[in-house]
Amino acid sequence: MLYELANFEEYFGPLRLFRYLSFRCAGGLMTALIIGFIVGPWLIERLRRFKVEQAFRDQKEVGKLAELHNGKKATPTMGGWMIFTAVMGASLLWARWNLLVGVSLLVYTGLTLIGFADDYLKVTKRNSKGLPGRKKLVGQLLLTLAAVGLLYWYPDTRQNLLELWVPFVVNPVWMSMPLWFVIAFFFMVMAGSSNALNLTDGLDGLAIGCTITATLTFGIFAYCAGNAVISNYLFLSHVPGSGELAVICTTVVGAGLAFLWFNAPKADVYMGDTGSLALGGLIGTIAFLVHQPFTLVIVGGVFVMEAVSVLMQVFFFKRTGRRIFRMAPLHHHFELGGWSETKVVIRFWILSLAFALAGLATLKIR
Numbered sequence: 001m002l003y004e005l006a007n008f009e010e011y012f013g014p015l016r017l018f019r020y021l022s023f024r025c026a027g028g029l030m031t032a033l034i035i036g037f038i039v040g041p042w043l044i045e046r047l048r049r050f051k052v053e054q055a056f057r058d059q060k061e062v063g064k065l066a067e068l069h070n071g072k073k074a075t076p077t078m079g080g081w082m083i084f085t086a087v088m089g090a091s092l093l094w095a096r097w098n099l100l101v102g103v104s105l106l107v108y109t110g111l112t113l114i115g116f117a118d119d120y121l122k123v124t125k126r127n128s129k130g131l132p133g134r135k136k137l138v139g140q141l142l143l144t145l146a147a148v149g150l151l152y153w154y155p156d157t158r159q160n161l162l163e164l165w166v167p168f169v170v171n172p173v174w175m176s177m178p179l180w181f182v183i184a185f186f187f188m189v190m191a192g193s194s195n196a197l198n199l200t201d202g203l204d205g206l207a208i209g210c211t212i213t214a215t216l217t218f219g220i221f222a223y224c225a226g227n228a229v230i231s232n233y234l235f236l237s238h239v240p241g242s243g244e245l246a247v248i249c250t251t252v253v254g255a256g257l258a259f260l261w262f263n264a265p266k267a268d269v270y271m272g273d274t275g276s277l278a279l280g281g282l283i284g285t286i287a288f289l290v291h292q293p294f295t296l297v298i299v300g301g302v303f304v305m306e307a308v309s310v311l312m313q314v315f316f317f318k319r320t321g322r323r324i325f326r327m328a329p330l331h332h333h334f335e336l337g338g339w340s341e342t343k344v345v346i347r348f349w350i351l352s353l354a355f356a357l358a359g360l361a362t363l364k365i366r
Contacts, residue, residue: 002027003096021223021243024094028247029254032090036258039082044262044269047076052123054270075267078119079259080275084112086255087248095247099154100239103147104248104285110146111194111281114139115273122272130273140194140281144187147285152179160239165291167298167362170235172291189293190284196303197280198273199310199329204265206331206345210302210352211279212256217299217356218286219249224363225290235366237291245286252279265342295362301355302348306330 002018009016017023054077088105095101118131151161161182164174177185201207224230226243259275262268271279280303287296297304306329313328325333334344 025250028090028094029250032086032251032254035086077270077272079269080271083255090251098241107285108282110143111278115277118273140191193284194281196307198276200306201276204267209349213352213356215252219246222246299359
């Protein structure tokens, strides 16, 4: 929206700044940060008033972990609405509208609603199960069909949609994937990222801190992919219009920093599935759109570790009746091993930063 102000630069020269992507990225970040700081206290107060509190598993289910988290029971959840408001408000102001932006925000909105339904059931039913996993997957599949359908229908995005790129390779490894494979692949990337981040959201500040580093990294990828000169120099896929996804990424960073202010230990609010499912799906969608779905495994290393720990735990327990970890996801394993919650969070943040830097290194290794 604000991009259109550049058309009036003849009346006021500085308005030309709105043409520059870097300026709008910075503006989006600051706007989302300010919106988050304004909305945060208002939202938290109302969540407390209506007793929208996080549902925790009891001691019979999780043993010692219930004791460690006993003081968190009155903490409100659904703080993801704060992030959603900041990201959507800032993105609509600062991003130049195109189909890639529209698809990203469509997926983000849809997953926010799915996450809200999950949180609502947890709060009203007073249990930690929420929306059945099968229904979540159906919702994610419908969003996949809508996103891929829009991208395939529009001629300017169809060819890029069908190309498959992998890190360290100069050219696409598959120039024209069949549509059924694109749908399956998009679903795997988006839903996998969504559910992995959801599993990471278990300690104060953990998920949002890792989200900030991952999203900032994909903001850089989006900026490079959208610039013909930079993408050609780095032997990246040039995706016209993808630079605007960098604006969305920086709004997530701004909103994430604002949320972290209230989510830092001891948290005043949790994002809930309203936030974690949506943010993970948004990251996965942007990674797919800028042809970096495999790099997501590197950049989102913490999310991968958490998801894999759950899969390993379940598989090994069903086969042998024994557990590999004290508890899954992985952060609970270290927590039950004697690490303080703050130590687990900070160390996972360090790992997240290291994974992000490793992901960025792939830009020059071709």
